[in-house]
Amino acid sequence: MYAREGLLVLAATAALTAFAMLDGEPPRPGLPLLAGAGLAAALPLTLRARFPLTGALLSAAIALLGLVIPGWQGRLVTMVMFGAAAFRLPRRAWLVMSLSIGWTAGYGLLIPRSHAGLSVVTDLVIMGVAPVAVGHALRLHGERAAQAARLDHAEARRAIAEERAALARDVHDSVGHHLTAIRMQATATRRALRGRAPVADRALGTIAELSATALDEVRALLDSLRETPTGPDLEEIENLAKRLSTPRLPISVHRAGRSTPLPPAVGHTVYRVVQEALTNAARHSGASHVEVHVLCDRTAVTVSIADNGHGRAGAEGRGIRGMRERVDQHGGTLMAGPREDHGWRVEAVVPIGQGPGITASRGQPSSMAQDPT
Incomplete structure (x- = not known):
């Protein structure tokens, strides 16, 4: 140096x-x-x-x-x-x-x-204004490049997380179901035989034991693939805002309500909604400021992401659909659209008492609503 x-x-x-x-x-x-x-x-x-x-x-x-x-x-x-x-x-x-x-x-x-x-006017332009303008332009260019890199990194992490979640769902729906069925059939056959065939009883017991062990291993694999957060993710939201903030687009986070930990699935959904909304604001809004408000009470978490940019008209994109699907899994609601004065707002209400899949099982028989895995 x-x-x-x-x-x-x-x-x-x-x-x-x-x-x-x-x-x-x-x-x-x-x-x-x-x-x-x-x-x-x-x-x-x-x-x-x-x-x-x-x-x-x-x-x-x-x-x-x-x-x-x-x-x-x-x-x-x-x-x-x-x-x-x-x-x-x-x-x-x-x-x-x-x-x-x-x-x-x-x-x-x-x-x-x-x-x-040189004339005084020429000196003022070349010596006084031009160096400062060039330095400021280089600064803005560097900030845009750094922000684009951070956004690309966030997009890559989100794509990996979604791929892992999709893989976990596929394993859950196929392998988990078949292992559970094998164990149930082996157990039922043992009960029907009632020890009348000792060799078959031992074989069926081994099948039931192996299927139970395999099911436990599948569950452990699913826990690692689902990327389930261990906390409420409110601190992670603040870290996310710090990473995406720039002098041209400051992002502020305001929290209110209870401070007790949220259920991991609820905190994870809130974090993903904020991540997608901030990514959209940084890419498309042209805003100069974004505010994130998180309100936690006994029944739900309400999160609002508002910017002062131009409204983004048009059909609902994949990002908004993804946020809506995440919130719908908890029986919540999501609103995304232009603000009354100017800018764009995303607001989601995620219930705390309900977990993913409850809304999908409403109106179904109890045997269909239960998850064997």
């Missing part, structure tokens, strides 16, 4: 010295003076990461002092430093812009007329 910073300072010093030798009019200043001035102007570059604005102001002062040297271009380093300040301090962009323009105006007033070269 120190070697890289040293090479940067040496390169800037050499460039400033060469520019002064080429642009300066006879009689040219001595080489030691030019090299010393170039080194003084290049040293603030080492502050561009930790103290960018301080480095920019220090470089501006050195550039003004360097006006006494004919042909010296120390202001080039100052332009770079103000661009770095705009990149590192996105929330102070207007302050950086004001200081840059103020320094440029002072430089234009103090520069000798014989060395002015």
Whole structure:
């Protein structure tokens, strides 16, 4: 790191010295003076990461002092430093812009007329505005790229989770059912024989025992595939908001109500609804702020995700359908649509007392509603 910073300072010093030798009019200043001035102007570059604005102001002062040297271009380093300040301090962009323009105006007033070269307006645009604009644009580009990477990572994790859940359902519906049927048939046959055939009784007992062991192993596999969270996931919602927040799209989370742990399935559903809604807001809303409200009471969890962007009209997409299916499994409700003033809102009510599959079993005979696995 120190070697890289040293090479940067040496390169800037050499460039400033060469520019002064080429642009300066006879009689040219001595080489030691030019090299010393170039080194003084290049040293603030080492502050561009930790103290960018301080480095920019220090470089501006050195550039003004360097006006006494004919042909010296120390202001080039100052332009770079103000661009770095705009990149590192996105929330102070207007302050950086004001200081840059103020320094440029002072430089234009103090520069000798014989060395002015450019008009005041041109200097204001090139030296004052352009570096700050470029630095801020690079910052926005980096934020968009980082946010896109985080969203892609979240999408990949969600796709993996959904694939694992689908696999768990398939195993549950097929293998679990058949193992249970084998065990029940073996047990019923043993009871019918009532020990009259000892060899068959032992074989049937072995079949019942093996099927029970296999069923336990399948259940353990399903628990690992279903990715069931161990807590209410409210802390995970805050971590998710922190990961997706940017200076251009801050996300705030507000919690109210009881603080006791939620059933794992309920917390998992709430988390997935918030994840999908925040992903949609970051990708499509064009909003400048998103608010997440989570209210927990004795009977249900109500979660609301609202942004101040433009409403997203059109047919219900796969993301909303997925959220609705998750909430429907608990007998809850989900609403997604434009807000009255502007923006988009997703609101879900997930009952705590009901688990997945209860609504699907309503109106069915009790033997059909029971799950043997």
